[in-house]
Amino acid sequence: MNPANKRTLSIVFQLGGLVLAILFVTLILLLTGANPLDVFKNLIVGAFGSTNRVASILVVWVPLTLVTCGLLVTFTTGLWNIGIEGQITIGAIFSTGIIRIFMDTSVSPILVIILSVIAGIAGGAIWAVLVGLLKTYGGVNEIFGGLGLNFIATALNIGLIFGAWSREGVASMSGTQPFPEVYWLPNFRSYNFSWVSIAISVIGIVIIFLLLTGTHFGLRLKAVGKGMKSAHRLGIPPKKHMLLAFLICGCFAGLTGALQVVGVYHRLIPSISSGYGFLGLMVAMLISYKAIWIAPIAFFFAALNIGGIQLPIVLQLDSTLSGVLQGSLVLFILLMQGVKQRVLGKS
Amino acid sequence: MDIEFSEINKSFGQVHANADISLKIPGGEIFGILGENGAGKSTLMKVLSGYINPDSGEISLGGEVSHISSPADAIGYGIGMLHQDPLDFPPMQVIENFVLGQKGRMILTYKERIKEFQTFQNKFGFSLDPRAYVESLTVGERQQLEILRLLWLGVRVLILDEPTTGISAQQKDKLFRALQLLAGEGKTIIFVSHKLEDVESLCDEVVVLRKGRKVGKVSPPYKTDQLIEMMFGKQITLLTPEPAVKERVTLELKDLVVEKYPLRIEDVNLQLKAGEVVGLSGMEGSGQDILLRACVGLLRPVAGQVIINGKDLSHKTYLEFMQNKVSYLPASRMEEGLVPGISIAEHFTLTGNTDRKLFIDKEQFRQKTQEKIDEYHVIGRPETPVESLSGGNQQRVALSLLKESLNILLLEHPTRGLDIESAIYMWEKLKERCKKETSIIFISADLEEILRYSDRVLVFFSGYVSKPLDSRHTSLEQLGQLIGGKGWEDELVAKESYEPSK
Numbered sequence: 054m055n056p057a058n059k060r061t062l063s064i065v066f067q068l069g070g071l072v073l074a075i076l077f078v079t080l081i082l083l084l085t086g087a088n089p090l091d092v093f094k095n096l097i098v099g100a101f102g103s104t105n106r107v108a109s110i111l112v113v114w115v116p117l118t119l120v121t122c123g124l125l126v127t128f129t130t131g132l133w134n135i136g137i138e139g140q141i142t143i144g145a146i147f148s149t150g151i152i153r154i155f156m157d158t159s160v161s162p163i164l165v166i167i168l169s170v171i172a173g174i175a176g177g178a179i180w181a182v183l184v185g186l187l188k189t190y191g192g193v194n195e196i197f198g199g200l201g202l203n204f205i206a207t208a209l210n211i212g213l214i215f216g217a218w219s220r221e222g223v224a225s226m227s228g229t230q231p232f233p234e235v236y237w238l239p240n241f242r243s244y245n246f247s248w249v250s251i252a253i254s255v256i257g258i259v260i261i262f263l264l265l266t267g268t269h270f271g272l273r274l275k276a277v278g279k280g281m282k283s284a285h286r287l288g289i290p291p292k293k294h295m296l297l298a299f300l301i302c303g304c305f306a307g308l309t310g311a312l313q314v315v316g317v318y319h320r321l322i323p324s325i326s327s328g329y330g331f332l333g334l335m336v337a338m339l340i341s342y343k344a345i346w347i348a349p350i351a352f353f354f355a356a357l358n359i360g361g362i363q364l365p366i367v368l369q370l371d372s373t374l375s376g377v378l379q380g381s382l383v384l385f386i387l388l389m390q391g392v393k394q395r396v397l398g399k400s
Numbered sequence: 401m402d403i404e405f406s407e408i409n410k411s412f413g414q415v416h417a418n419a420d421i422s423l424k425i426p427g428g429e430i431f432g433i434l435g436e437n438g439a440g441k442s443t444l445m446k447v448l449s450g451y452i453n454p455d456s457g458e459i460s461l462g463g464e465v466s467h468i469s470s471p472a473d474a475i476g477y478g479i480g481m482l483h484q485d486p487l488d489f490p491p492m493q494v495i496e497n498f499v500l501g502q503k504g505r506m507i508l509t510y511k512e513r514i515k516e517f518q519t520f521q522n523k524f525g526f527s528l529d530p531r532a533y534v535e536s537l538t539v540g541e542r543q544q545l546e547i548l549r550l551l552w553l554g555v556r557v558l559i560l561d562e563p564t565t566g567i568s569a570q571q572k573d574k575l576f577r578a579l580q581l582l583a584g585e586g587k588t589i590i591f592v593s594h595k596l597e598d599v600e601s602l603c604d605e606v607v608v609l610r611k612g613r614k615v616g617k618v619s620p621p622y623k624t625d626q627l628i629e630m631m632f633g634k635q636i637t638l639l640t641p642e643p644a645v646k647e648r649v650t651l652e653l654k655d656l657v658v659e660k661y662p663l664r665i666e667d668v669n670l671q672l673k674a675g676e677v678v679g680l681s682g683m684e685g686s687g688q689d690i691l692l693r694a695c696v697g698l699l700r701p702v703a704g705q706v707i708i709n710g711k712d713l714s715h716k717t718y719l720e721f722m723q724n725k726v727s728y729l730p731a732s733r734m735e736e737g738l739v740p741g742i743s744i745a746e747h748f749t750l751t752g753n754t755d756r757k758l759f760i761d762k763e764q765f766r767q768k769t770q771e772k773i774d775e776y777h778v779i780g781r782p783e784t785p786v787e788s789l790s791g792g793n794q795q796r797v798a799l800s801l802l803k804e805s806l807n808i809l810l811l812e813h814p815t816r817g818l819d820i821e822s823a824i825y826m827w828e829k830l831k832e833r834c835k836k837e838t839s840i841i842f843i844s845a846d847l848e849e850i851l852r853y854s855d856r857v858l859v860f861f862s863g864y865v866s867k868p869l870d871s872r873h874t875s876l877e878q879l880g881q882l883i884g885g886k887g888w889e890d891e892l893v894a895k896e897s898y899e900p901s902k
Binding site: 263267268269270272273275276279280282283284285286287288289290 | 718719722728730734735736737738739740741742746747749750751753756757758759760801
């Protein structure tokens with residue numbers, strides 16, 4: 054079979070996965086007694102119905118893009134960074150901490166914001182390198198190490214919100230006392246997203262794309278991911294590269310957490326990671342770890358998230374339906390990749 | 401069971417791996433399939449065992465047309481294949497591997513199974529420890545396990561793909577005896593090989609393939625010249641290369657003790673000269689690989705010293721050995737040699753970034769790769785993923801990746817699975833390096849290879865190491881006896897410092 058045919062067939066299978074996912078969700082909707090057409094229409098209207106909503110999509114797109122950027126690095130190195138959620142949380146905690154320290158001082162707010170973001174990056178990196186150290190020197194699989202550290206990060210976060218950093222008088226699930234407005238990232242017009250976050254995300258994508266496709270370091274990571282022993286024999290130290298992959302991914306996760314704090318919530322809240330880490334894992338799998346697809350697919354997933362918000366109000370359906378659609382999408386597209394390989398031959 | 405192939409065709413891209421192959425294999429025979437690398441032997445056998453579906457043609461079993469489209473179908477027809485690389489589960493125990501794939505009760509009773517296993521393996525003279533982990537076995541032992549497992553599943557046709565590569569002479573004898581026993585019981589044995597002497601000594605009939613086509617069928621008595629001509633289309637004469645030994649010592653082992661369960665090698669002393677070739681001979685798993693790995697930092701010595709060019713590197717890591725221009729080429733090409741899933745050019749990019757650049761100059765590395773591909777006659781393109789190359793070509797790539805100026809090169813089975821031409825080519829390239837003062841230590845199960853290419857030989861026998869033997873004054877028979885554990889008294893006495901502790 055010639056390459057052109059192969060590519061067409063490949064696209065057919067991808068689209069097949071999309072169609073199957075939609076059919077599957079339709080089936081579920083029919084079983085629950087809802088009208089699928091209404092639901093899909095509402096999803097689209099919910100996501101793109103007004104400029105405010107499109108702005109909301111961008112609010113979700115930023116963290117999703119950044120975590121996916123980081124996760125591509127660990128996936129390339131053959132690592133499952135399940136601990137990304139905890140890394141986001143720690144990033145947010147570090148970032149909040151810095152603002153709280155300098156809040157009532159005369160230090161310039163811009164400098165404080167920059168410091169706070171750097172601290173967030175450092176926090177995420179530390180948490181990720183911990184997972185890496187546990188794996189490379191402690192023999193703890195990164196999935197278990199990451200999972201454990203996720204729980205610790207969440208506990209620490211809740212502990213701070215209800216303890217040391219609690220609001221005066223009442224500690225509450227709504228988080229810590231919001232910062233004064235000078236410590237917020239500047240919003241774009243009256244919308245709730247910031248050009249700064251968007252710009253950082255775009256830079257992130259470019260860096261990851263160049264790193265993974267054009268640098269010697271990226272190729273070494275790939276070699277470690279595809280064949281650790283062989284890579285070692287060819288002179289690439291696998292432990293070092295695994296730790297570096299975790300470090301880079303942790304930086305992106307920490308950055309995500311920091312931007313959620315200074316750009317979106319302006320305080321620390323209990324669910325600061327909002328599950329974007331796990332959603333990022335799905336995006337990364339869906340795009341087969343190819344950096345070029347991060348932006349559109351993250352946008353698509355963000356749109357589904359926003360589109361789902363109004364479902365409970367309009368159709369009395371739970372908003373987690375978007376999650377069902379996202380999950381089944383990943384499953385069916387991965388499934389179709391498997392089918393494709395069978396059809397195109399095992400050779 | 402009689403097997404009949406009719407007009408089997410299979411292509412991979414441009415390569416016609418099997419072209420109109422028709423063949424009849426009678427039951428109860430040991431049937432040889434001979435051919436060099438890429439002749440289409442493995443493809444034909446994978447068609448029979450269901451791993452590959454042919455483009456056209458059919459297979460009749462016992463006179464009836466069969467429908468084999470998966471390995472499970474093949475097992476259903478009683479066809480089992482022993483692959484060149486054993487398809488087993490290394491982190492599991494021997495007995496667990498044996499039980500796998502059997503239809504049985506829900507609850508496993510290992511005691512009974514172990515008893516069954518022991519009786520069964522005694523029949524063939526195998527002596528595997530049922531509780532040993534598969535990863536601790538040698539290739540030869542893993543092969544024995546796989547044969548036992550397939551037979552226990554009720555296989556009536558046993559296909560063996562290059563079964564004698566990587567196993568010792570003794571294990572080969574055991575294997576051949578077991579195969580003759582099975583043929584006597586009426587089982588059909590298909591023996592795929594490129595080794596003339598194996599085929600000649602074992603097979604009742606031989607068919608020769610070349611470039612995907614059947615060349616002809618031969619019955620005993622075999623004429624070696626005729627077989628070689630059928631395989632290659634031309635005669636090849638073997639030349640013994642000139643030694644290139646200099647006086648400078650590149651590697652020195654001083655009272656080295658290395659240990660890897662269950663073996664312990666004690667008090668090895670060796671001075672390797674520049675340009676010298678030392679062959680490590682012995683039954684597989686007698687300790688050769690342990691010593692080799694200790695010479696390159698992949699295994700830490702228990703005591704003693706490893707000195708490279710006067711520098712004591714005894715407890716340094718592999719990467720530090722690499723920096724001192726020691727290189728190592730392992731036997732398992734896809735697990736430790738090359739990285740599967742990345743291209744030949746990417747391999748050269750990985751190893752060739754000497755000036756520590758950040759960005760990859762893809763065109764530069766493509767050109768460099770193309771030059772190496774031409775120089776080493778690799779059949780492949782720079783963007784070909786290494787796992788889709790044939791074994792011989794993978795070995796050529798692995799060799800071409802080595803740095804130009806090396807002090808010491810350590811090789812595990814450098815010509816395993818290669819056809820004669822590739823093997824000769826490989827050694828030509830290695831000897832070129834010797835002239836540039838690179839020293840070589842290599843492991844081989846092929847005694848002729850050991851004697852032809854080594855200047856000196858170390859013989860291993862269950863953890864004992866002989867003193868270095870001069871290969872010019874050592875005969876094949878002497879070497880064979882030492883490997884089998886005979887004649888060691890003289891060896892031990894002759895070597896003053898050697899005191900085996902047992």
